Amino acid sequence: MDQKQQDNGKGPQAAPRPGGRAARIQAAIFKAVEELKRQGDAADLTVPAIAARAGVTPSTIYRRWGTLAELLSDVAVKQLRPDAEPADSGDWRADLKGWLEQYAEEMASEPGRAMLREVLGADRLENAGVCSAYTSRQLDIIRARALARGDRPPDTAVLMDRVIAPVIYRILFSRATPDAAYVAGLIEEVLGEDGE
Amino acid sequence: MDQKQQDNGKGPQAAPRPGGRAARIQAAIFKAVEELKRQGDAADLTVPAIAARAGVTPSTIYRRWGTLAELLSDVAVKQLRPDAEPADSGDWRADLKGWLEQYAEEMASEPGRAMLREVLGADRLENAGVCSAYTSRQLDIIRARALARGDRPPDTAVLMDRVIAPVIYRILFSRATPDAAYVAGLIEEVLGEDGE
DNA sequence: CCGGTAAAAGCAAATATTTTGCTTTAGTGG
DNA sequence: CCACTAAAGCAAAATATTTGCTTTTACCGG
Incomplete structure (x- = not known):
């Protein structure tokens, strides 16, 4: 019942090493977000949809970002x-x-x-x-x-x-x-x- | 599967008549939001929680506002x-x-x-x-x-x-x-x- | 190169939320 | 007072989110 997820405080590019699994998965997720944003309505931009596109389980996203808003925010900063x-x-x-x-x-x-x-x-x-x-x-x-x-x-x-x-x-x-x-x-x- | 709820286009104060049921319920909901915002964490500010506080069923809120964000936005405008x-x-x-x-x-x-x-x-x-x-x-x-x-x-x-x-x-x-x-x-x- | 270890991902069950079809109620106008 | 319309209630279904536990992966010291 506690509202805050883990916040690793490492910001958008939280990856142990550029070639590591974490980085690969983050890249896949970011790519999925960008593609979905380009394609469909904002309503299709859900965590489960992103996870499916990225070939990842939703809990990975929830555990790393907590909410869709945080993820979208990180993606937007990257694009900006x-x-x-x-x-x-x-x-x-x-x-x-x-x-x-x-x-x-x-x-x-x-x-x-x-x-x-x-x-x-x-x-x-x-x-x-x-x-x-x-x-x-x-x-x-x-x-x-x-x-x-x-x-x-x-x-x-x-x-x-x-x-x-x-x-x-x-x-x-x-x-x-x-x-x-x-x-x-x-x-x-x-x-x-x-x-x- | 359509992302947009009904948008009556009447803005925050969408009430048929100042003493009507719609106005009463909207007031109860706004009050509930204000109270919950004052009290607890932002995480307690969910549609079901607001509905419960206002003595209303959640679908009323979903049908009138569509999303929590829209409701909070209307409440904020009212407060501003x-x-x-x-x-x-x-x-x-x-x-x-x-x-x-x-x-x-x-x-x-x-x-x-x-x-x-x-x-x-x-x-x-x-x-x-x-x-x-x-x-x-x-x-x-x-x-x-x-x-x-x-x-x-x-x-x-x-x-x-x-x-x-x-x-x-x-x-x-x-x-x-x-x-x-x-x-x-x-x-x-x-x-x-x-x-x- | 081979385990050992810690961090993160997968999986699936449990919760919580949102959506929806239908019924009921309140307000409006005849 | 009765019919009509719009919105609310209700409950079931669909989705999304959280969580405990298992498995995988990359890194580390031999």
Whole structure:
């Protein structure tokens, strides 16, 4: 009757060794989740269905993650992990703008919204933090390039507050997509005050 | 095998008439949820437990809301509804600052975070929109007073982007509480540019 | 290379939950 | 007061979750 399962505290990639059984099985389960998410209704995304697809018994999933929400959250974080550094054109303002616009579009898309909801849906707050750390890091990379050229880009924290936060807020709390014009406006406001 | 229950589209207060049976039962269920949330672990907050507390059969809840998440979302929206207008001291800047600081504190509290998560957790996006509309409206009231006195307060949309969004983003995506100093800083930045 | 060991997976029975078909009740309008 | 509709109750069936115990797997020290 105790509500909390074991929480190994090791986070999404809890595997003894990259080739071990645990890693193999986790990979199979993640793959099953991704495939099922792509295919059918959200209603087909049940622990038993995932287990069957992954060729695993449901209790494995319940024992490792506790709830469907935790599993989906881990999968979403994995999918949100940036796979590359932001493009580098030599013009950091353009890179920043491009990256932010693409970020907003991706997050506002249906799969993007679903991932946000899944990340936030878990009891474990950690995943949400990882997610925003990914964003911070990408912005920091662009910022570091600007600094290296002797420029004065805004602090990453400022960009998080002034661009990322409003974009995510709109996605979460309204049906309206933050479109490119809106994002561009936010960016200009931040860059405009640059010299103050 | 269809995932969506009936969705009457009438939102949280779906009752034929204020004194009718439907309203009575909904009130009993909401009360049961609030009581159980106050009392025990989140794990005790199950549909059967709520039904038992409310003196109702579980299928009533499943038929009206479909899932626990929808019910919790409706209850959270109801609790987030402001019960009074913002204080009016005659100094709109002070009123605004006070209201925003209290808002941030309330949302960052454990119950506040829980309500945010519950509102966002439902499939029905509508509730999140209602929630942010509540906030907007409160800000608008303060703003209207300032305008009535011939002042030039910032647009509500600007406050949403520059203060509410960063505060909520921090609450959702980091463990750190947006403290009074942080909120005050955001407000000053917005008010500082006022005359530009 | 061969057991020994600990952690995790499988299995299956026990619980708990959700869904569903049908019946009953409460509120509405004639 | 009676018929009608919408929602609630009830109970059985279907699903999902939890749990105790067994088996497998990878790692470790000989």
